[in-house]
Structures are given as C-alpha cells and as structure tokens.
Amino acid sequence: MIVGAALAVASVSYLASIALGMLVATRRVDSSRFHWLHHALYTSTFVLAAAAVAAGLWREPRVGWVLLPALVPFALIPFVGTHGVRHPITGLVPAPFYLAAAVALLA
Numbered sequence: 001m002i003v004g005a006a007l008a009v010a011s012v013s014y015l016a017s018i019a020l021g022m023l024v025a026t027r028r029v030d031s032s033r034f035h036w037l038h039h040a041l042y043t044s045t046f047v048l049a050a051a052a053v054a055a056g057l058w059r060e061p062r063v064g065w066v067l068l069p070a071l072v073p074f075a076l077i078p079f080v081g082t083h084g085v086r087h088p089i090t091g092l093v094p095a096p097f098y099l100a101a102a103v104a105l106l107a
Contacts, residue, residue: 004105011102
C-alpha cells in the first residue's frame, strides 16, 4: 500500500511538472511571475521519486528497481540547460520508468 501511494504521489508531481513545462514552452502560460513554480515541482518530483524508489526497494523491490533509473535524468536535468531540446528530452526520459513501475506494482 505504501509503495502504491508513494508511486502515485510521485507520478502526480512528475505529471504536473511536465504539464507546466509544456505550457510554458508552447507559450500558453507566461510563468514570468511564478517561474519558481517549475523549480519547486522539479524538486518535489525528484524527492518524491527518490522516496518512491526507497519505499519500493523496502517493500516491493521489483518496483523500486524498475523506478530507480528515473533518478538519473532527474539528477542530470540541472546540467543540461533550459533552452534547446536537451531539457525536455531529459525531462521525459523518466516517463517509461514510471509506467513500468506502475505495471510492476500491479503484477
């Protein structure tokens, strides 16, 4: 139960960060007044993903090991820059690991 909750909360944070990033990138939202929000979502997403990995490794090792690689792009994203294609690509790399972790949890 704890692993599912941790994965769900981490997933919601990740999806919110992606959604805001896409809205800003496509100029549907002007984030100049609250540019800190994407940074806060990134930080919470990284921390929550790490917590989900820890919970998974503790209670459901299969889920924890599947989600663990998602932490690598989260750790790299501050170094790839915010302009250009590397930032969104790096930000989307964890998506398959979240999906695979959900499938592993249900299996």
